Amino acid sequence: MLQVFSGLVVDSIVFKGASITRRTFASQLKLVRTTPRKHTDARCALTALKKMQKEAKSDAAILQFAEKTGEFKRKPSSFRNWVTADGSSGFKAESGRYHLYVSYACPWAHRTLIGRKLKGLEDAISFDVVDYYMGEKGWRFNPDVPGATPDSVNGFSYMRELYFKMNPEYGGRFTVPVLYDKVQKTIVNNESSEILRMLNAEFNAFCKSPEQAAIDLYPEPLRAEVDALNEWIYPSINNGVYRAGFATKQEPYDVAVRELFAALDRVEAILAGKRYLAGDQLTEADVRLYTTLVRFDKVYVGHFKCNKKRVIDYPNIWGYMRDLYQTPGFGETTNFLHIEHHYQGSHTSINPHGIVAIGPDIDFTTPHDRDTRFSS
Numbered sequence: 001m002l003q004v005f006s007g008l009v010v011d012s013i014v015f016k017g018a019s020i021t022r023r024t025f026a027s028q029l030k031l032v033r034t035t036p037r038k039h040t041d042a043r044c045a046l047t048a049l050k051k052m053q054k055e056a057k058s059d060a061a062i063l064q065f066a067e068k069t070g071e072f073k074r075k076p077s078s079f080r081n082w083v084t085a086d087g088s089s090g091f092k093a094e095s096g097r098y099h100l101y102v103s104y105a106c107p108w109a110h111r112t113l114i115g116r117k118l119k120g121l122e123d124a125i126s127f128d129v130v131d132y133y134m135g136e137k138g139w140r141f142n143p144d145v146p147g148a149t150p151d152s153v154n155g156f157s158y159m160r161e162l163y164f165k166m167n168p169e170y171g172g173r174f175t176v177p178v179l180y181d182k183v184q185k186t187i188v189n190n191e192s193s194e195i196l197r198m199l200n201a202e203f204n205a206f207c208k209s210p211e212q213a214a215i216d217l218y219p220e221p222l223r224a225e226v227d228a229l230n231e232w233i234y235p236s237i238n239n240g241v242y243r244a245g246f247a248t249k250q251e252p253y254d255v256a257v258r259e260l261f262a263a264l265d266r267v268e269a270i271l272a273g274k275r276y277l278a279g280d281q282l283t284e285a286d287v288r289l290y291t292t293l294v295r296f297d298k299v300y301v302g303h304f305k306c307n308k309k310r311v312i313d314y315p316n317i318w319g320y321m322r323d324l325y326q327t328p329g330f331g332e333t334t335n336f337l338h339i340e341h342h343y344q345g346s347h348t349s350i351n352p353h354g355i356v357a358i359g360p361d362i363d364f365t366t367p368h369d370r371d372t373r374f375s376s
């Protein structure tokens, strides 16, 4: 079998049913160089080697989350085109044209599922869900897992195939969410914050109801406040849990976890006086915070070592969590099976045996008083 060691060394590969050692490869490669046209076996072997090395490179990229410094730094998303209502961007909003590739486990992808539901775009935008387990080749499609689907658009087995279809030399990460254009057969965007903005503003002609078309998660008068919230909530909380969990040295962990709980204290204080982060109105800042908070006690406390406090220990955040969970679009897109199994089962650098912890039992459906408390 193929064995990949650090440094991308291919030790042996299966070629034409037989295992070829590196030494055999070396001689095959020599043959290719000296008699390039004649030795077809050697040529095929070279192609196989190149393919293996490319895959090994991608696998290595998936397995290493932290930098040499021990810090986790999220890479920028690669596809940044926009769908617009008028089509001026080259991607016109149309019903049935766009498709979302998501994971129920992923907090970034979860933002887009909530946006789609809140805006009533279920008939306009289709979606597929990957398996919760992310192995060496990244996200895969495996309809045997409850809630997961096949790739109904391209028929691929792995998300990476979609990225390689876009660019065979693609060197970035094979992330979800992805907004895909079924007409131009291309990825439009793979940055969740931008996809959420598009769903919010560009598809209003296709929302199920006028009320949903009128929902604005990024309203003009609140934009400065929402931007200011996102500016510290993203690094300290949304990405903060990953910075803590993927740290491979004590110092970056300490920094991340301190920042995280200082930011949660700040959220707790804000929510003492307001139903939502920016006031009476639900905004994208709430959607973005929810997808981290709802995973917090189930996964981040234990798996990512964010255990100074739990969300249920913050009275205002806990009430806010239940308020959001019980709002149409939030609880129904939250899948704890995928959330719990993905992180603990896939991150073997953190949890080598992939054992999925049993708890905790948390009831997000219990009553809260935030609607009456903040009714004006």
Ligand SMILES: N[C@@H](CCC(=O)N[C@@H](CS)C(=O)NCC(=O)O)C(=O)O
Pocket: 062, 076, 077, 103, 105, 106, 107, 108, 109, 138, 173, 174, 175, 176, 177, 190, 191, 192, 193
């Ligand atoms: N900036 C991206 C981040 C998306 C992201 O990192 N998604 C993770 C899942 S939670 C992923 O697909 N990771 C696969 C990988 O890094 O190989 C966004 O917000 O859309």
